[in-house]
Amino acid sequence: MTDPAHLPPQDLTMAEAATELERLAAEIAAHDRAYHQHDAPLISDADYDALRRRNAAIEFRFPELIRGDSPSRRVGAPPVAQFGKVRHAVPMLSLENAFSDDDVRDFFDGVRNFIKELRDDPGQPIAVVAEPKIDGLSISLRYEDGAFVQGATRGDGSEGEDVTANLRTLKDLPLRLSPPCPSVVEVRGEVYMTRADFMALNERRAAEGEPVFANPRNAAAGSLRQLDPGITAKRPLRLFAYALGEVGEPPAASHWEFLGRLTGWGFHVNPEARRCADVDEALAFHHALQDSRPTLDYDIDGVVYKVDRFDWQQRLGQVARAPRWAVAHKFPAEQARTIVRAIEVQVGRTGALTPVAHLEPVTVGGVVVARATLHNEDEIRRKDIRVGDTVVVQRAGDVIPQVVAVIDDGARHARPPYEFPTICPVCGAHATRPEGEVIRRCTGGLTCPAQAVERLRHFAARDAFDIEGLGEKNVEFLFAKGWVKSPADIFRLGERYGPGANLERLSTQPGWGAASARKLFEAIDRRRVIPLDRLIFALGIRQVGQATARLLALHYGSAENWRRRMTEAADPASDAYAELTNINGIGPSVAQDIVAFFAEAHNQTALDDLVDQLAEIAPLEAPRTASPIAGKTVVFTGTLETMTRSEAKARAESLGAKVAGSVSRGTDWVVAGADSGSKAAKARDLGVAVLTEQEWLALIGG
Numbered sequence: 001m002t003d004p005a006h007l008p009p010q011d012l013t014m015a016e017a018a019t020e021l022e023r024l025a026a027e028i029a030a031h032d033r034a035y036h037q038h039d040a041p042l043i044s045d046a047d048y049d050a051l052r053r054r055n056a057a058i059e060f061r062f063p064e065l066i067r068g069d070s071p072s073r074r075v076g077a078p079p080v081a082q083f084g085k086v087r088h089a090v091p092m093l094s095l096e097n098a099f100s101d102d103d104v105r106d107f108f109d110g111v112r113n114f115i116k117e118l119r120d121d122p123g124q125p126i127a128v129v130a131e132p133k134i135d136g137l138s139i140s141l142r143y144e145d146g147a148f149v150q151g152a153t154r155g156d157g158s159e160g161e162d163v164t165a166n167l168r169t170l171k172d173l174p175l176r177l178s179p180p181c182p183s184v185v186e187v188r189g190e191v192y193m194t195r196a197d198f199m200a201l202n203e204r205r206a207a208e209g210e211p212v213f214a215n216p217r218n219a220a221a222g223s224l225r226q227l228d229p230g231i232t233a234k235r236p237l238r239l240f241a242y243a244l245g246e247v248g249e250p251p252a253a254s255h256w257e258f259l260g261r262l263t264g265w266g267f268h269v270n271p272e273a274r275r276c277a278d279v280d281e282a283l284a285f286h287h288a289l290q291d292s293r294p295t296l297d298y299d300i301d302g303v304v305y306k307v308d309r310f311d312w313q314q315r316l317g318q319v320a321r322a323p324r325w326a327v328a329h330k331f332p333a334e335q336a337r338t339i340v341r342a343i344e345v346q347v348g349r350t351g352a353l354t355p356v357a358h359l360e361p362v363t364v365g366g367v368v369v370a371r372a373t374l375h376n377e378d379e380i381r382r383k384d385i386r387v388g389d390t391v392v393v394q395r396a397g398d399v400i401p402q403v404v405a406v407i408d409d410g411a412r413h414a415r416p417p418y419e420f421p422t423i424c425p426v427c428g429a430h431a432t433r434p435e436g437e438v439i440r441r442c443t444g445g446l447t448c449p450a451q452a453v454e455r456l457r458h459f460a461a462r463d464a465f466d467i468e469g470l471g472e473k474n475v476e477f478l479f480a481k482g483w484v485k486s487p488a489d490i491f492r493l494g495e496r497y498g499p500g501a502n503l504e505r506l507s508t509q510p511g512w513g514a515a516s517a518r519k520l521f522e523a524i525d526r527r528r529v530i531p532l533d534r535l536i537f538a539l540g541i542r543q544v545g546q547a548t549a550r551l552l553a554l555h556y557g558s559a560e561n562w563r564r565r566m567t568e569a570a571d572p573a574s575d576a577y578a579e580l581t582n583i584n585g586i587g588p589s590v591a592q593d594i595v596a597f598f599a600e601a602h603n604q605t606a607l608d609d610l611v612d613q614l615a616e617i618a619p620l621e622a623p624r625t626a627s628p629i630a631g632k633t634v635v636f637t638g639t640l641e642t643m644t645r646s647e648a649k650a651r652a653e654s655l656g657a658k659v660a661g662s663v664s665r666g667t668d669w670v671v672a673g674a675d676s677g678s679k680a681a682k683a684r685d686l687g688v689a690v691l692t693e694q695e696w697l698a699l700i701g702g
């Protein structure tokens with residue numbers, strides 16, 4: 001039989017065509033790698049183009065054979081109306097920050113105190129891999145049987161956007177992994193743009209009269225989140241791979257080894273990455289990289305240290321949304337001088353007055369800064385910031401720019417000191433500041449429009465109800481019209497005036513059209529089913545952030561149960577209050593804010609009203625419901641042999657159990673290590689099962 005590789009496309013049978021397309025996909029991918037990764041093309045451009053043309057010709061004749069990893073799909077996939085959502089099988093975490101060498105040593109100490117072998121052997125060094133922290137956007141890439149099948153943005157960490165078609169256009173992205181590779185593997189990495197490419201892109205855009213991007217990061221994000229992959233294909237996006245998501249069989253025993261595998265599969269791994277034997281080597285790497293930072297062709301904002309051993313990483317697990325086995329050591333903030341033009345006081349959703357400086361625009365670390373936070377009135381007084389002053393501003397990463405110091409220009413004492421307002425600049429109510437607090441708050445409560453707008457904005461924001469099209473501007477507009485005053489009003493917006501009527505009403509408003517109005521109503525309707533943790537976070541209860549909302553949702557299971565228990569917790573002597581403060585991660589101060597929220601009748605009414613509008617409040621799935629200890633309560637006592645108390649606790653919690661400090665009738669098991677005293681005795685008295693460490697390990701599966 002003739003080798004199909006020598007036959008013209010029109011002479012191929014279907015089976016031969018399939019074989020040929022497979023061969024071409026692999027061959028073209030190999031050439032892409034040789035060219036882009038190793039800067040060493042194996043064939044001429046003309047020969048390479050001929051391969052692609054042959055691929056296209058065969059696909060033209062056999063469209064049903066077009067492969068998921070076809071080279072032709074790197075460009076020109078049809079635009080989509082909106083990105084689909086992708087749930088990350090393994091959440092995409094963020095990183096804790098370290099700002100000083102001491103912070104980094106604390107991180108290493110934390111690891112040592114968690115892993116028993118390390119704590120018992122203080123001389124044993126902790127090896128890490130140090131990598132530049134790329135200032136781009138993180139993505140997750142899923143491969144099945146070596147073929148790229150799906151790519152997603154980080155989103156909120158649990159759910160991102162499906163940008164598969166766009167990612168296919170990235171030359172750095174292998175559409176097919178060089179074998180051997182696991183049957184399923186998710187590779188995580190950073191999409192970024194080099195400074196040179198960024199400047200060239202902006203020059204081109206400026207010449208064409210298009211708005212320029214503020215920095216390479218924004219340019220990369222804007223280019224990846226294009227609905228038309230054809231546009232993404234024209235943008236010079238790059239990719240560094242650096243982490244693992246879901247995987248069938250672990251592909252390595254250490255992160256360093258894993259980076260080698262990534263390279264072998266065809267990814268670009270940052271060439272600066274180093275294995276450091278201990279904390280001193282890690283810090284030396286940081287200092288050296290800080291010096292060579294200006295010579296790199298892409299933006300970095302620090303160094304990420306990752307505990308090298310995978311088995312330790314796994315045992316260390318995560319706290320809230322960040323791993324215990326990694327930390328980001330940031331570079332010092334970048335600074336610049338500018339002039340304070342005005343000081344504006346903003347009112348937040350809890351009524352907090354926050355002063356903001358309006359600045360003469362200045363470039364700080366590649367970004368134009370025109371506003372900076374002044375934190376609170378004490379900070380303004382302490383630094384004695386006056387309108388007209390020359391100040392030093394700084395920004396670090398994505399944090400809000402800050403004014404760090406005032407430059408004495410000799411004339412500043414002629415300018416009047418700044419007087420912080422004692423009435424709300426929006427509603428005119430008194431703004432008071434309780435003894436011992438730094439924040440002054442508007443007492444206007446429900447009647448203050450600024451607070452209402454901020455609460456609604458928070459409610460609709462990405463990490464809360466995530467209602468697309470309901471950002472700051474539109475919330476302000478709908479509020480000013482009197483159409484949306486409470487969260488429930490959002491859900492009544494589309495129907496209140498009879499079918500279609502409201503659509504028309506909104507679509508005739510300035511800045512709105514039929515399409516944007518319909519899109520908004522659809523986005524709102526999609527959120528009538530909402531996960532419990534998002535609902536809790538959206539309420540904007542003081543001190544209840546995403547992590548706390550998750551804890552509450554997991555613990556109480558349903559919205560009704562949560563509300564009932566929070567209302568009962570009004571009495572600090574109640575068991576409901578004790579239960580709330582017993583949740584690991586919820587202290588008395590947070591508990592009091594939650595209880596105070598439910599003590600307000602208007603909050604209960606607004607919540608009833610909202611719940612009436614929703615179709616379903618979905619319980620949050622416990623991380624591992626299949627585990628035999630999910631929902632059970634366990635108490636550890638005595639000295640454990642194989643792990644520290646912190647590890648035992650973290651492990652039990654990650655399997656869905658609650659860890660309590662004292663034994664009661666509600667305890668399911670007491671795990672007794674060596675020298676366990678009264679707790680084991682009490683357990684026996686109460687008839688609670690007492691397990692040895694070995695029995696416990698057997699129960700949780702090793």
Ligand code: IVH
Pocket residue numbers: 093094095131132133134135136137138154190242243304323326328
């Ligand atoms: S590892 C579980 N490595 O930093 C750890 N992240 O603050 C996952 N980033 O969302 C991240 N360079 O976008 C890791 N070499 C690197 C990184 C890196 C940049 C970003 C990434 C992540 C963020 C966390």
